[in-house]
Amino acid sequence: MFIVFEGGEGSGKSTQVKLLYEYLKANGYKVIVTREPGGTKIGEQLRTILLQGKIDKMNTITEALIFLAARSDNWEKIIKPALKNNTIVICDRFQDSTLAYQGICNNISIDLLNDICSTITNNTVPDRTYLIDIDPVIGLRRSMRHCNKDVRFENKSIEYHKRVREAYLQIANNNDRYLIIDGTTTIEKVNNIITQDINNRLLKR
Ligand code: TYD
Secondary structure (H helix, E strand, C coil), rough: CCCEEEECCCHHHHHHHHHHHHHHHHCCCEECCCCCCCHHHHHHHHHHHCCCCCCCCCHHHHHHHHHHHHHHHHHHHHHHHHHHCEEEEEECCCHHHHHHHHHHHHCCCCHHHHHHHHHHCCCCCCEEEEECCCCCCHHHHHHCCCCCCCCCCCCCCCHHHHHHHHHHHHCCCCCCCCEEEECCCCCHHHHHHHHHHHHEEEEEE
């Protein structure tokens, strides 16, 4: 099973990734967590290039290609082998981040991005994607509280983050793979929704 979390800045995604990981592990499942950009040594190096420094330090196509390069390394070294080994994979961001940020918001061809990504993953799509939806005004306020150097994207304008939110909703609406969850409720409530949903899905298999 391949589970992905998506959402804007400060949505609480990473907390939920951790909670789901702990829940599945405690229930005896083989499970790993990875993140994008990142997950491997090369991926983490590319993450630093992407998330640190000035907003305009590279153009949008360079940026998109680096995100995809990081995905390719994470796919080959972490995700693909784990899925083959019947391990549940939880990934903090994946292809739909690229479609929302680089495709819809930065106007890079969606067909091009989909082509490259399906080449990387041999057309694999996640079994379930949780979109933690939050007003970026609230999300950015939350994420700025964490002392972190990876703020290149957080420093983009509020208009950009509003477009990201709309892009995600556009991708998620009418897509059975998605569950959209209100990110403004408590950590426990969001976690309960997710564990209930996962239990329904795991038991069905
Ligand atoms: P991250 O620390 O994962 O975000 P957060 O913790 O706020 O959820 O930072 C990743 C940033 O990179 C985030 O702003 C979204 C962006 N991103 C893309 O633009 N395209 C991509 O394909 C991915 C994976 C991330």
